[in-house]
Amino acid sequence: MDYIGGRGFAARILWEFMPPGADPLGPDNLLVFAGGPLSGSAVNAGKIVVAAKSPLTGGYGDGNIGSLFATNLRKAGFDGVVIRGVARRPSYIYIENGRGYVLPAEALWGTTAGVCERRLKDVYGKGSGVICIGPAGENLVRYSVVLSQEGRAGGRPGMGAVMGSKRLKAIVAIGDMEPPLAEPREVKRLFTESAKDIKGKEGYPFWVRQGTMMTIEWSQNASVLPSYNFREGVFEYWRMIDGYSMEAAKVAQRSCPICVMPCGNVVRDYEGALAELDYENVAMLGSNLGIGHLGYVAKLNRLADELGFDTISLGAVLGFAMEATERKLLRDGIEWGDHRRAEELVVDTAYRRGLGALLAEGVKRMSEKLGGGSHEWAMHVKGLEISAYDCHAAPAMALAYGTSPIGAHHKDAWIIAWEVRTGRFDYSEAKVDKLIEMQRIRGGIFETMVGCRFPWVELGFNLEWYLKVFKAATGYPITFDEYYEVADRIYTLIRALWIRELGGWSVEMDIPPARWFKEPLAKGPIAGSKLDYEKYLWMLRKYYEKRGWDERGVPRESTLRRLKLEYTIQQLSKHVNIQP
Numbered sequence: 001m002d003y004i005g006g007r008g009f010a011a012r013i014l015w016e017f018m019p020p021g022a023d024p025l026g027p028d029n030l031l032v033f034a035g036g037p038l039s040g041s042a043v044n045a046g047k048i049v050v051a052a053k054s055p056l057t058g059g060y061g062d063g064n065i066g067s068l069f070a071t072n073l074r075k076a077g078f079d080g081v082v083i084r085g086v087a088r089r090p091s092y093i094y095i096e097n098g099r100g101y102v103l104p105a106e107a108l109w110g111t112t113a114g115v116c117e118r119r120l121k122d123v124y125g126k127g128s129g130v131i132c133i134g135p136a137g138e139n140l141v142r143y144s145v146v147l148s149q150e151g152r153a154g155g156r157p158g159m160g161a162v163m164g165s166k167r168l169k170a171i172v173a174i175g176d177m178e179p180p181l182a183e184p185r186e187v188k189r190l191f192t193e194s195a196k197d198i199k200g201k202e203g204y205p206f207w208v209r210q211g212t213m214m215t216i217e218w219s220q221n222a223s224v225l226p227s228y229n230f231r232e233g234v235f236e237y238w239r240m241i242d243g244y245s246m247e248a249a250k251v252a253q254r255s256c257p258i259c260v261m262p263c264g265n266v267v268r269d270y271e272g273a274l275a276e277l278d279y280e281n282v283a284m285l286g287s288n289l290g291i292g293h294l295g296y297v298a299k300l301n302r303l304a305d306e307l308g309f310d311t312i313s314l315g316a317v318l319g320f321a322m323e324a325t326e327r328k329l330l331r332d333g334i335e336w337g338d339h340r341r342a343e344e345l346v347v348d349t350a351y352r353r354g355l356g357a358l359l360a361e362g363v364k365r366m367s368e369k370l371g372g373g374s375h376e377w378a379m380h381v382k383g384l385e386i387s388a389y390d391c392h393a394a395p396a397m398a399l400a401y402g403t404s405p406i407g408a409h410h411k412d413a414w415i416i417a418w419e420v421r422t423g424r425f426d427y428s429e430a431k432v433d434k435l436i437e438m439q440r441i442r443g444g445i446f447e448t449m450v451g452c453r454f455p456w457v458e459l460g461f462n463l464e465w466y467l468k469v470f471k472a473a474t475g476y477p478i479t480f481d482e483y484y485e486v487a488d489r490i491y492t493l494i495r496a497l498w499i500r501e502l503g504g505w506s507v508e509m510d511i512p513p514a515r516w517f518k519e520p521l522a523k524g525p526i527a528g529s530k531l532d533y534e535k536y537l538w539m540l541r542k543y544y545e546k547r548g549w550d551e552r553g554v555p556r557e558s559t560l561r562r563l564k565l566e567y568t569i570q571q572l573s574k575h576v577n578i579q580p
């Protein structure tokens with residue numbers, strides 16, 4: 001109950017069993033696949049967390065992925081899988097009803113994610129659950145991901161590269177056992193009840209039509225749509241890539257398993273091949289690159305899914321390369337909006353050819369190599385590229401990126417909608433409180449129970465329901481306060497893990513790039529807006545205080561003891577002076 005499952009399980013395993021200072025791409029790093037008590041049993045909980053020390057950031061990395069692999073793993077009798085070492089030759093793991101086998105994968109090595117999965121399903125049947133990597137993971141691209149079911153992806157901070165470094169191409173799971181549940185009938189009843197409730201919500205029909213693609217219009221109206229490497233929050237061709245353009249091109253709908261509100265929008269790209277779109281990938285591979293044609297964006301997205309890239313980081317890397325070309329820091333680079341050159345570079349990056357070898361390293365390392373003041377517009381925090389919300393006029397969202405436990409990702413606290421609605425220009429303690437509440441729910445509850453947040457976030461599904469199903473699944477009642485303490489424990493443990501792995505800490509690690517503080521927006525209704533550095537620091541210090549961390553962002557001894565993390569003190573003391 002101290003860590004629950006998913007992210008909590010992964011962070012604890014990494015602290016305990018990974019040698020401090022392990023090479024992220026070496027044999028000592030651990031690749032953890034961790035389900036939670038809801039995995040495979042509750043609505044929208046066909047998901048699993050994948051975590052490891054990140055080759056992109058050098059700190060803790062994780063993500064979650066919707067896949068039959070998640071549901072089948074539990075049916076095969078496992079809550080998770082931990083992989084250590086390096087295989088002598090390309091391999092895959094086959095798991096069936098309580099047993100696992102390591103098998104040769106020479107015939108799969110080099111294939112795209114889609115081909116790899118289809119070949120394994122030909123062997124093990126359509127009902128088998130497969131997760132795998134593409135060529136980008138094999139070639140250790142630092143922001144490669146783990147993929148499944150032609151469009152599902154997880155593990156932004158290079159979990160695909162960690163898998164590739166172990167020469168592990170795929171894992172297949174099959175099982176016909178029932179996941180162990182304290183009250184199986186009650187879990188089933190709650191499933192039926194929640195599915196009916198969700199499908200009856202007012203926003204349901206529109207969600208099924210557009211899914212997260214509806215956010216393009218919202219972001220444009222709110223001036224937060226990343227455009228031209230986050231220079232601007234509005235894009236002149238936004239209508240060409242919005243949810244309605246997507247609807248006109250839509251040919252099918254996909255979803256994670258046991259989902260009752262599918263959001264995978266499948267369109268044809270400009271060459272006629274199928275691609276799955278969502279807000280993040282369309283914004284980062286569209287407006288952020290100056291590409292205003294959905295068919296072009298779809299092609300880039302298809303390449304990313306086949307080759308195994310995180311689409312957010314890929315969009316940030318290409319945007320950075322376009323700006324570096326404009327500023328003459330990069331020769332033979334890429335111009336804004338050049339989708340054909342972008343396609344070439346995506347393929348070259350997957351195989352680390354030519355300029356692709358530099359792009360494979362991610363924005364932070366590219367900036368360090370190119371110099372010329374590019375660190376000011378290298379859009380990342382802690383080395384992880386920023387996801388698709390511009391923060392020139394959104395200090396709480398900037399703080400969410402600054403303090404996310406994996407680097408600049410919106411998963412833990414998508415506070416921007418609330419912030420835009422309630423007063424986007426304020427710097428207040430109320431915003432810090434709201435941010436921590438969101439991190440506790442999204443990064444704590446959902447990442448440890450392991451389920452999709454969208455019923456609650458997008459349709460207003462009752463959060464209390466998750467505590468009910470938790471009790472029915474595990475037999476243990478839990479209150480929000482108790483769960484928040486678990487979330488706080490995991491956040492502080494992850495911070496300790498970062499400090500241990502980086503050998504220290506500085507406040508700069510929690511601050512977003514200079515662009516948002518120095519270069520005001522030039523276009524749109526809030527032109528002239530930019531963040532205030534001193535006020536951001538004030539909010540960050542408040543955040544530290546409320547988390548029980550000192551003014552450097554290092555957990556205090558009293559906090560570590562209160563959260564039952566005494567076991568971290570000895571190792572942390574080697575790197576930082578821990579304050580009482």
Ligand code: SF4
Pocket residue numbers: 044045066254255256259260261262263264452453454
């Ligand atoms: S809403 Fe979307 S992300 Fe969530 S479970 Fe369904 S398909 Fe997956």
